[in-house]
Amino acid sequence: xxxxxxxxxxxxxxxxxxxxxxFRRRAFNIDSLTVGRTExxxxxxxxxxxxxxxxxxxxxxxxxxxxxxxxxxxxxxxEPAIARDLAMIKVAATxxxxxxxxxxxxxxxxxxxxxxxxxxxxxxxxxxDKIDGLLEVLRPYGVVEMVRxxxxxxxxxxxxxxxxxxxxxxxxxxxxEGVSYxx
Amino acid sequence: MTKTGAQILWECLEREGVKHVFGYPGGxxxxxxxxxxxxxxxxxxxxxxxxxxxxxxxxxxxxxxxxVAVATSGPGATNMVTGxxxxxxxxxxxxxxxxxxxxxxxxxxxxxxxxxxxxxxxITKHNYLVTHADQLARVxxxxxxxxxxxxxxxxxxxxxxxxQQSACEFDWEAARPQLPGYRPDLSPEESEYAQxxxxxxxxxxxxxxxxxxxxxxxxxxEVLTLAEKAGIPVALTLLGLGAFxxxxxxNLGMMGMHGEAWVNHAIQxxxxxxxLGMRFDDRVTGNLKTxxxxxxxxHIEIDPAEINKNVKVDVALVxxxxxxxxELLPRVESVDHSDWLDSIDKLKGDSAVRDVQKLPDNGHLYxxxxxxxxxxxxxxxxxxxxxxxxxxxxxxxxYFKHEKARSLITSGGLGTMGFALPAAIGxxxxxxEAEVWVIVGDGGFQMTMSELATIQQEKLKINIAxxxxxxxxMVRQWQEFxxxxxxxxxxxxxxxxxxxxxxxxxxxxxxTERSQVxxxxxxxxxxxxxxxxxxKVEQEDTVYPMVAAGASLNDMIRRPxxxxxxxxxx
Numbered sequence: 001x002x003x004x005x006x007x008x009x010x011x012x013x014x015x016x017x018x019x020x021x022x023f024r025r026r027a028f029n030i031d032s033l034t035v036g037r038t039e040x041x042x043x044x045x046x047x048x049x050x051x052x053x054x055x056x057x058x059x060x061x062x063x064x065x066x067x068x069x070x071x072x073x074x075x076x077x078x079e080p081a082i083a084r085d086l087a088m089i090k091v092a093a094t095x096x097x098x099x100x101x102x103x104x105x106x107x108x109x110x111x112x113x114x115x116x117x118x119x120x121x122x123x124x125x126x127x128x129d130k131i132d133g134l135l136e137v138l139r140p141y142g143v144v145e146m147v148r149x150x151x152x153x154x155x156x157x158x159x160x161x162x163x164x165x166x167x168x169x170x171x172x173x174x175x176x177e178g179v180s181y182x183x
Numbered sequence: 184m185t186k187t188g189a190q191i192l193w194e195c196l197e198r199e200g201v202k203h204v205f206g207y208p209g210g211x212x213x214x215x216x217x218x219x220x221x222x223x224x225x226x227x228x229x230x231x232x233x234x235x236x237x238x239x240x241x242x243x244x245x246x247x248x249x250x251v252a253v254a255t256s257g258p259g260a261t262n263m264v265t266g267x268x269x270x271x272x273x274x275x276x277x278x279x280x281x282x283x284x285x286x287x288x289x290x291x292x293x294x295x296x297x298x299x300x301x302x303x304x305x306i307t308k309h310n311y312l313v314t315h316a317d318q319l320a321r322v323x324x325x326x327x328x329x330x331x332x333x334x335x336x337x338x339x340x341x342x343x344x345x346x347q348q349s350a351c352e353f354d355w356e357a358a359r360p361q362l363p364g365y366r367p368d369l370s371p372e373e374s375e376y377a378q379x380x381x382x383x384x385x386x387x388x389x390x391x392x393x394x395x396x397x398x399x400x401x402x403x404x405e406v407l408t409l410a411e412k413a414g415i416p417v418a419l420t421l422l423g424l425g426a427f428x429x430x431x432x433x434n435l436g437m438m439g440m441h442g443e444a445w446v447n448h449a450i451q452x453x454x455x456x457x458x459l460g461m462r463f464d465d466r467v468t469g470n471l472k473t474x475x476x477x478x479x480x481x482h483i484e485i486d487p488a489e490i491n492k493n494v495k496v497d498v499a500l501v502x503x504x505x506x507x508x509x510e511l512l513p514r515v516e517s518v519d520h521s522d523w524l525d526s527i528d529k530l531k532g533d534s535a536v537r538d539v540q541k542l543p544d545n546g547h548l549y550x551x552x553x554x555x556x557x558x559x560x561x562x563x564x565x566x567x568x569x570x571x572x573x574x575x576x577x578x579x580x581x582y583f584k585h586e587k588a589r590s591l592i593t594s595g596g597l598g599t600m601g602f603a604l605p606a607a608i609g610x611x612x613x614x615x616e617a618e619v620w621v622i623v624g625d626g627g628f629q630m631t632m633s634e635l636a637t638i639q640q641e642k643l644k645i646n647i648a649x650x651x652x653x654x655x656x657m658v659r660q661w662q663e664f665x666x667x668x669x670x671x672x673x674x675x676x677x678x679x680x681x682x683x684x685x686x687x688x689x690x691x692x693x694x695t696e697r698s699q700v701x702x703x704x705x706x707x708x709x710x711x712x713x714x715x716x717x718x719k720v721e722q723e724d725t726v727y728p729m730v731a732a733g734a735s736l737n738d739m740i741r742r743p744x745x746x747x748x749x750x751x752x753x
Contacts, residue, residue: 065488068364
């Protein structure tokens with residue numbers, strides 16, 4: 001099944017290569033990997049998704065910890081979490097198709113971010129299924145170009161903060177990110 | 184105090200306790216070499232950078248201290264790759280210092296530029312690129328700390344030429360390691376100890392699998408106490424040899440591909456495997472599907488990434504082996520396993536290792552003779568044997584009985600031919616009082632024999648026994664068993680090793696008969712300089728027993744019966 005790892009690493013040159021190299025070397029197949037800054041300038045945060053079994057997921061966690069620059073690894077697969085993917089989809093939308101495409105975008109709560117004579121570019125954020133769903137219905141109109149960020153994920157806020165330092169850490173980060181919502 | 188990066192390098196090494204480094208100069212590391220004159224560190228000039236890494240590795244394995252190798256950028260650094268990978272697979276603490284082109288030239292394909300941190304990323308425990316002198320002290324302190332702590336391993340520090348040349352304020356105290364994510368000091372939960380104890384006390388047919396981790400952790404006394412207190416027999420991995428005295432009644436010997444039949448049978452019949460500092464390598468497990476199916480398994484191991492990697496275990500105690508055993512031992516109850524020990528004893532008659540001393544001497548020379556005679560002759564002295572890789576390595580493991588830790592140094596995980604000669608140099612430098620013997624095949628010897636010059640330049644008393652069968656013996660053996668005796672590319676046309684050694688000023692002799700073995704060994708021991716003995720042994724001798732790659736552990740190729748290739752048949 002798809003395992004979601006949240007990995008905090010030192011924000012230093014080459015750390016992404018170390019993580020990517022580990023997955024290649026141990027033949028763990030990455031489904032998606034995203035990396036970005038956190039509220040602490042010295043810490044970067046990765047969301048890595050891997051299609052694997054529970055035993056191998058534990059090994060991935062242990063191997064990640066063996067990288068000196070890795071600070072914290074959380075497998076949030078079986079925990080209440082919010083997972084989001086962002087996609088931009090450029091659709092060939094000529095005059096007559098345009099209203100249909102706009103309607104579909106609205107049903108999926110997607111936003112139109114660029115309008116050109118021959119195309120519309122739609123931005124959508126959500127779970128992977130939701131984006132797959134929009135893609136499916138847009139395909140007949142002609143998808144000219146598409147880009148997806150890969151999953152970013154976060155544990156949901158806890159009711160008893162402070163029980164687990166790791167959880168507290170994620171909760172603190174989550175608080176900075178603004179509103180949480182469910183689909 | 185203001186110092187250049189080059190001066191900081193040597194000062195930090197001294198503060199880390201380094202007395203010897205093995206290296207080879209070149210353009211990008213020259214500032215560092217220039218500053219060496221102000222240091223008390225003894226530099227040993229090697230003949231190839233691969234040799235420098237194996238020497239650092241041999242130094243580390245012989246002493247338990249961090250070994251240091253130095254090389255220049257580009258080819259100097261890439262020549263280190265094999266030695267670094269060897270140290271990685273066998274958890275050997277070494278620090279490799281490489282020069283790098285100036286920081287402004289990085290990425291420009293400058294002369295002798297190579298991305299050595301990129302190249303060594305998967306074969307180092309950690310590595311660094313240092314581009315400013317003011318990073319150097321902290322990085323070096325971290326490098327030594329990472330190399331020697333937790334599961335040890337190689338760390339590479341690549342230092343640009345300008346970082347060596349430029350000066351900065353040097354403050355050792357302020358340059359403390361900053362490793363917020365590094366956790367080498369894990370320890371098990373109380374519940375895990377309780378589970379382990381329950382399994383140990385319930386077991387009827389327990390067996391200790393003793394690995395290299397015992398030696399690395401220094402847990403020999405604790406393992407001995409555990410085995411004796413709980414009455415548990417001990418099987419060893421190749422790198423575990425010496426961790427438990429060979430002469431101890433509970434010692435069964437080496438397990439795995441070329442382990443004695445009774446050891447592998449005992450593993451297959453055990454109801455509890457207590458794996459101590461070993462990693463269930465494919466060379467010791469055979470087919471995982473049929474491996475020790477009736478046994479519960481307890482794994483005591485410092486590296487959490489080894490847990491359930493190859494063999495699924497019932498209880499894992501992750502932590503330093505010695506610390507874990509100290510916690511466990513007072514709670515282990517004395518148990519009588521005499522039925523189990525008796526049943527293993529009955530299998531012992533089924534030995535594949537010939538009782539070589541009983542064979543009549545009819546002129547043939549077998550590797551087993553050489554190694555067994557060598558053992559009998561040197562058994563009462565402080566001997567370190569350094570072996571290469573192949574048949575001679577397995578015969579050494581079978582016929583040389585190791586009583587003490589760090590008395591055998593060999594490349595296990597990577598199986599690096601060419602390891603023995605340079606590693607022995609490192610061992611001798613680390614332990615000058617030890618009697619060092621290199622046991623090496625004629626193939627592997629020729630991979631790194633240029634280091635004979637290093638031996639002479641350093642005036643080292645090292646004894647070299649070439650087990651010369653004119654073949655790449657282990658490959659030939661595989662061709663014999665699995666490729667219909669198609670001896671493709673395995674026969675060797677060798678130089679005259681005696682004359683070769685003479686060219687280096689090394690005393691040498693050739694031995695072709697068994698009666699000459701002991702006299703030649705004695706002559707070598709009596710000589711105060713290096714000695715090379717070319718033992719011309721039977722060409723098509725075979726290591727038995729053998730578990731074919733991927734076969735079940737109890738499915739062993741045995742010596743044909745009646746014995747066809749021993750000295751008794753003419």
